[in-house]
Amino acid sequence: MSSLLKILAALAALVVVVAAGALIYIYGFLPRQRPAPDFQVVSTPEVVARGEYLVKHVLLCNDCHSERDWTLYSGPAKPPLGAGRPCMDRDTKPVGINFGMPGFPGRLCIRNITPDVETGIGAWTDGEIARAIREGVSRNGEALFPIMPWFMYTILSDEDTAAVIAYMRAQPPVESFRPDRTLDFPLNIVFRFYPRPLGGPVTAPPRSDTVAYGKYLSKIARCEFCHTARVRGQVEPQAERLFSGGVPFTMGTRTQYSMNLTPHETGLGAWTREMFFERFRRHTEPFPVTEEENSEMDWVAFSGMSDEDLGAIWDFLQTLPPRETKLLERAD
Numbered sequence: 642m643s644s645l646l647k648i649l650a651a652l653a654a655l656v657v658v659v660a661a662g663a664l665i666y667i668y669g670f671l672p673r674q675r676p677a678p679d680f681q682v683v684s685t686p687e688v689v690a691r692g693e694y695l696v697k698h699v700l701l702c703n704d705c706h707s708e709r710d711w712t713l714y715s716g717p718a719k720p721p722l723g724a725g726r727p728c729m730d731r732d733t734k735p736v737g738i739n740f741g742m743p744g745f746p747g748r749l750c751i752r753n754i755t756p757d758v759e760t761g762i763g764a765w766t767d768g769e770i771a772r773a774i775r776e777g778v779s780r781n782g783e784a785l786f787p788i789m790p791w792f793m794y795t796i797l798s799d800e801d802t803a804a805v806i807a808y809m810r811a812q813p814p815v816e817s818f819r820p821d822r823t824l825d826f827p828l829n830i831v832f833r834f835y836p837r838p839l840g841g842p843v844t845a846p847p848r849s850d851t852v853a854y855g856k857y858l859s860k861i862a863r864c865e866f867c868h869t870a871r872v873r874g875q876v877e878p879q880a881e882r883l884f885s886g887g888v889p890f891t892m893g894t895r896t897q898y899s900m901n902l903t904p905h906e907t908g909l910g911a912w913t914r915e916m917f918f919e920r921f922r923r924h925t926e927p928f929p930v931t932e933e934e935n936s937e938m939d940w941v942a943f944s945g946m947s948d949e950d951l952g953a954i955w956d957f958l959q960t961l962p963p964r965e966t967k968l969l970e971r972a973d
């Protein structure tokens with residue numbers, strides 16, 4: 642063999658070894674995960690009530706895990722709550738945030754999270770549910786597609802996570818099968834890199850520290866997610882644009898933009914605490930609207946937030962550096 646051929650053969654062998662190594666790493670070691678934690682929920686009526694409050698008025702799990710009624714203001718979740726959604730695929734018309742994707746790159750059927758044993762989470766352990774919510778790993782060890790906002794829920798305290806699980810388990814089981822997800826290349830690989838296991842116990846800041854507690858709430862209630870522009874294709878919000886809004890949402894034929902929540906004049910600068918509360922309490926019941934008049938933000942669900950929690954969010958938002966956002970400009 643000539644020396645050139647030898648070099649080429651060595652290079653080809655190297656490429657094969659590197660590719661095989663990458664595949665072994667991606668499919669053998671990703672997503673990073675720990676075994677489902679030994680997380681036991683002690684369910685009492687108080688704990689279930691706390692979970693109900695969180696699910697219905699703060700975390701809004703059912704806004705994704707149910708169909709929504711877009712003929713009514715703020716698109717309330719339609720019963721049976723938590724039973725999952727019809728699949729979305731390349732041809733599904735986007736509603737709400739769409740990450741600039743023309744259609745879903747594959748097929749995703751948001752799952753049934755009611756306690757049905759066959760088609761829901763009835764057979765899952767508490768630890769498996771907690772790991773899915775906060776660490777982005779499904780029961781079978783697969784990475785959850787990050788439309789599931791586990792990367793916001795990583796800070797959900799152990800106590801609040803337990804309350805959510807206690808509430809989920811107290812709901813009637815609904816039989817509703819959702820097929821497995823399929824993802825096109827390269828997303829099927831990219832999202833395997835995202836999940837991060839938690840290293841230890843998670844606690845919420847004390848309620849007496851309203852700014853810190855408001856920061857906690859504004860993350861788990863996804864104010865941060867919807868009100869922060871992100872680089873196209875990334876799930877993590879841009880740190881330098883935190884809460885400055887301008888994120889485009891598709892509503893019928895209209896694009897709406899989430900508001901700048903920083904205390905700048907293009908945001909909440911001219912708002913008072915009273916105006917903020919009034920906006921959240923304005924619609925406590927859904928009413929008929931056209932698709933164009935609707936809002937992606939589920940105001941009706943959020944209207945049930947306690948005074949204490951809303952006040953904490955306001956206090957926190959007031960501490961943000963004021964940033965300018967021209968609302969009718971694409972910020973992504």
Ligand code: HEC
Pocket residue numbers: 700701702703704705706749750751752753754762770773774779780784785786787788789790805822
């Ligand atoms: C913004 C939309 C959204 C919200 C809000 C949301 N989820 Fe999800 N969830 C998803 C999607 C999408 C998936 C599927 C991901 C996949 O299959 O890769 C999912 C998957 C799950 C799974 C795994 C189910 C399975 O069979 O693999 C559980 C459990 C879950 N979510 C629980 C919750 C709980 C509890 C909440 C509220 C605390 C919640 N989700 C809020 C979108 C959401």
Ligand code: HEC
Pocket residue numbers: 859862863864865867868890897898899900902920936937938939943954
């Ligand atoms: C699912 C995405 C989403 C979530 C979650 C969300 N928002 Fe919004 N928000 C929007 C969009 C879109 C608009 C613009 C349409 C509208 O005014 O309803 C908006 C508008 C607003 C406005 C301006 C209302 C007005 O009358 O001009 C405020 C204030 C606000 N959001 C605060 C919050 C806070 C605080 C949270 C968390 C508790 C939150 N949002 C969660 C998407 C979201």
